[in-house]
Amino acid sequence: xxxxxxxxxxxNLDCLSFNPLTTNQQTITHHSLVNKLRRITRISNMxxxxxxxxxxxxxxxxxxxxxxxxxxxxxYSLMVTGPYRIPIVDYFKAQANESLLHAQQVGExxxxxxxxxxxxxxxIEESYKHSIKDILAESLVxxxxxxxxxxxxxxxVSNASIYIEEFARNMIGQEEMHNLELKKMLRDFTE
Numbered sequence: 001x002x003x004x005x006x007x008x009x010x011x012n013l014d015c016l017s018f019n020p021l022t023t024n025q026q027t028i029t030h031h032s033l034v035n036k037l038r039r040i041t042r043i044s045n046m047x048x049x050x051x052x053x054x055x056x057x058x059x060x061x062x063x064x065x066x067x068x069x070x071x072x073x074x075x076y077s078l079m080v081t082g083p084y085r086i087p088i089v090d091y092f093k094a095q096a097n098e099s100l101l102h103a104q105q106v107g108e109x110x111x112x113x114x115x116x117x118x119x120x121x122x123x124i125e126e127s128y129k130h131s132i133k134d135i136l137a138e139s140l141v142x143x144x145x146x147x148x149x150x151x152x153x154x155x156x157v158s159n160a161s162i163y164i165e166e167f168a169r170n171m172i173g174q175e176e177m178h179n180l181e182l183k184k185m186l187r188d189f190t191e
Contacts, residue, residue, distance in 0.1 A: 050160040056115035058156055061122075062149045063106045065142075068122040069099030072142060079130040088132060095139075095178075102171065109164060133189040140182040147175040 077092035107117040122145075127138060154168035 048160050050113070050164075051156060052113060052115075054156050055113060055153070055161075055164065056110060058149065058153045059106050059110045059113075059115060060118040062146070062153065063103050063110065064118050064120050064122045065146050065149055066099045066103035066106060068124050069142060069146070070096050070103070071121060072096075072124055072139070073099060075124075076135045076139065080132060080135065081130075082132065084132065092135075105167070109167065113164075133186065136182055136186050136189070140179065140186065143175055143178045143182060147172065147179060150175055 073092045073096035077089045077096065080088045080092070110117050127134065129135075129138075150168050150171045154165060154172060157164040157168060159165075
């Protein structure tokens with residue numbers, strides 16, 4: 001006990017001996033820190049330079065695709081007719097909103113890596129086929145295209161940007177889920 005402060009001291013000032021528990025904890029902490037630094041060094045040595053031009057070009061292609069999705073899904077929500085109209089309209093409105101959110105997220109990454117977001121959208125072909133089956137089939141083609149773009153992004157940024165790599169992985173998961181949902185929705189029409 002330190003007489004002046006009333007706090008127990010781990011250091012015996014009379015003989016300058018240290019508490020072995022504290023010394024072991026310091027040693028363990030030191031070894032943990034050294035191991036963490038070695039892992040970080042290995043990871044940073046494995047990291048490669050980000051191909052900024054290719055990444056920006058891909059992000060712009062993705063943004064154009066997602067913005068086309070906003071237009072596409074809004075159009076589809078207006079064209080659906082029939083007894084199942086209401087839930088399908090809600091589905092397409094949600095898809096349009098999600099596409100806009102994705103475009104905004106991509107735009108934030110673009111500007112973060114000194115890119116300039118495109119003002120274009122991917123081409124949208126009007127098939128003039130508006131049955132639910134046709135609209136769902138066209139949606140699946142669009143979602144497959146988006147999935148491929150995100151996979152290309154992942155391949156481009158792997159081991160170069162952990163943040164963009166994780167973003168691409170998350171988006172691939174979402175696009176795969178959309179593909180599965182559309183395939184399930186189309187199942188009744190194809191059997």
